[in-house]
Amino acid sequence: MQTRPCGDTGLLVELDDNAEVHALAGAVRAAGIPGVVELVPALETLLVVYDPRLARADRLAARLRELPRAASALGDGREVEVPVRYDGEDLAFVARHTGLSEREVVAAHTGVPWRVAFCGFAPGFSYLVGGDPRLEVPRRDESRLAVPPGAVALAGRFASVYPRRSPGGWQLVGHTALSLWDQDAEPPALLVPGRRVRFVEVAA
Amino acid sequence: MTTLTVVDPGPLALVQDRGRTGYADLGVGRSGAADLPAMELANRLVGNPHDAAVVEITLGGLRLVADAPAWIAVTGAPVPVRVGVRARWSGEPVPVPAGECVELGLATQGLRCYLAVRGGIEVAPVLGSRSTDLLSGLGPAPLTAGSTLPVGTPYPSWRPVDTAPGAPPPAVDQDLHLPLVLGPRDDWFEPEARSLLLGSRFEVTPDSDRVGLRIAGPTLPRRVTRELSSEGVVRGSVQVPPGGRPTIFGPDHPVTGGYPVIGVVPSCAVHLTAQLRPGQGIRFHERASDNRTPD
Numbered sequence: 001m002q003t004r005p006c007g008d009t010g011l012l013v014e015l016d017d018n019a020e021v022h023a024l025a026g027a028v029r030a031a032g033i034p035g036v037v038e039l040v041p042a043l044e045t046l047l048v049v050y051d052p053r054l055a056r057a058d059r060l061a062a063r064l065r066e067l068p069r070a071a072s073a074l075g076d077g078r079e080v081e082v083p084v085r086y087d088g089e090d091l092a093f094v095a096r097h098t099g100l101s102e103r104e105v106v107a108a109h110t111g112v113p114w115r116v117a118f119c120g121f122a123p124g125f126s127y128l129v130g131g132d133p134r135l136e137v138p139r140r141d142e143s144r145l146a147v148p149p150g151a152v153a154l155a156g157r158f159a160s161v162y163p164r165r166s167p168g169g170w171q172l173v174g175h176t177a178l179s180l181w182d183q184d185a186e187p188p189a190l191l192v193p194g195r196r197v198r199f200v201e202v203a204a
Numbered sequence: 205m206t207t208l209t210v211v212d213p214g215p216l217a218l219v220q221d222r223g224r225t226g227y228a229d230l231g232v233g234r235s236g237a238a239d240l241p242a243m244e245l246a247n248r249l250v251g252n253p254h255d256a257a258v259v260e261i262t263l264g265g266l267r268l269v270a271d272a273p274a275w276i277a278v279t280g281a282p283v284p285v286r287v288g289v290r291a292r293w294s295g296e297p298v299p300v301p302a303g304e305c306v307e308l309g310l311a312t313q314g315l316r317c318y319l320a321v322r323g324g325i326e327v328a329p330v331l332g333s334r335s336t337d338l339l340s341g342l343g344p345a346p347l348t349a350g351s352t353l354p355v356g357t358p359y360p361s362w363r364p365v366d367t368a369p370g371a372p373p374p375a376v377d378q379d380l381h382l383p384l385v386l387g388p389r390d391d392w393f394e395p396e397a398r399s400l401l402l403g404s405r406f407e408v409t410p411d412s413d414r415v416g417l418r419i420a421g422p423t424l425p426r427r428v429t430r431e432l433s434s435e436g437v438v439r440g441s442v443q444v445p446p447g448g449r450p451t452i453f454g455p456d457h458p459v460t461g462g463y464p465v466i467g468v469v470p471s472c473a474v475h476l477t478a479q480l481r482p483g484q485g486i487r488f489h490e491r492a493s494d495n496r497t498p499d
Contacts, residue, residue, distance in 0.1 A: 007468030040436025047436025
């Protein structure tokens with residue numbers, strides 16, 4: 001576990017994999033360390049944001065190393081089913097790029113459960129991992145200015161669903177009517193880190 | 205309940221408080237006042253708790269009226285403050301009679317000013333904050349002519365002062381000297397990038413906003429050229445896209461970034477970036493961090 005300073009308000013912790021990221025995040029939450037104001041998990045890093053009046057990076061780093069980490073602290077274990085119409089504008093490109101037929105892309109996308117590795121980019125925008133490795137595709141050369149809410153998308157080894165209208169450069173394979181963001185709910189995001197996600201095809 | 209009504213928002217007027225915390229793991233950024241010390245001073249001048257919501261005004265030009273007598277204070281970039289026919293100034297508590305127009309002039313140095321009203325602005329909070337996040341769209345919409353702002357109940361104890369001295373932002377033809385803690389990804393750059401970063405003048409470009417200040421200067425050559433997997437970033441991070449202009453992240457920065465961060469402006473100085481205008485210069489000075497893991 002290597003730590004890197006982010007000014008005097010952040011400590012970026014590098015870990016071996018995403019499971020370790022969430023194990024450490026869970027341990028930090030459970031320990032209730034004074035001065036820690038925010039945790040930002042990513043694929044293989046955890047950013048610990050702290051108040052420099054209440055914590056110091058060197059002591060914080062030492063404390064993190066001592067924390068007991070639960071073997072499995074991956075979210076609340078819930079599985080979310082996301083119904084999808086596979087009518088995305090980039091479905092044909094994804095099929096061409098992967099060498100699969102469009103039907104095979106759908107089968108691959110729905111066949112293996114995904115898991116939320118982390119959120120970023122926008123409120124409720126989750127990076128899903130663990131799906132069928134054949135679905136790895138590059139981002140689009142040009143971002144779209146407006147991707148509609150509910151767009152189901154692929155980029156790199158990640159899948160995601162756009163929670164709200166936003167610009168975006170991912171490949172769109174379909175869309176869901178499921179609401180992924182409700183700012184009055186707790187938590188406001190449906191696809192929170194650790195949850196398992198299963199895509200299910202619905203008729204066009 | 206007292207209500208402020210915006211007559212003219214000027215170029216950009218937003219409700220801001222200290223920002224949203226606790227939802228970064230869901231992709232929700234902090235937002236909040238770009239110049240926190242200025243916002244807190246405005247609140248102190250009218251006897252508010254330091255985290256009461258205020259109006260953040262870019263350049264000035266805001267006009268509003270109160271429907272009941274109120275106290276306001278304006279801080280940050282210095283601007284003339286006119287209440288009815290009376291001329292006042294930034295940095296002092298100002299009584300506002302009901303129905304009289306409060307008018308802010310334009311700042312000649314600095315970029316953002318803060319208007320606090322005694323009792324605080326009590327628009328409905330979203331995820332624990334009243335701040336407008338221009339990146340995510342969370343919080344109240346930017347103010348427009350006709351926007352109404354409910355004012356909360358004042359704290360009972362208050363000892364008014366006549367004025368609060370404050371250091372003015374640097375004049376527009378002055379370079380701002382900023383401390384910089386190298387890392388977390390300074391080792392992704394060639395050694396010469398460090399001397400270029402610490403030895404050159406960078407200039408704020410016009411596409412800067414609350415998400416980040418874009419700065420133009422020499423290209424900082426990369427040593428590690430593979431793609432960085434997105435990772436969490438803090439405000440003040442200097443992120444360097446390949447061959448592009450570095451960005452100093454502001455209050456509405458995304459919670460994660462996909463390009464390496466070569467250094468971070470520490471918390472004691474990050475608010476100074478809120479007062480920089482396009483064309484102004486920045487010079488970075490290294491500040492040590494003793495917090496790195498020994499290799």
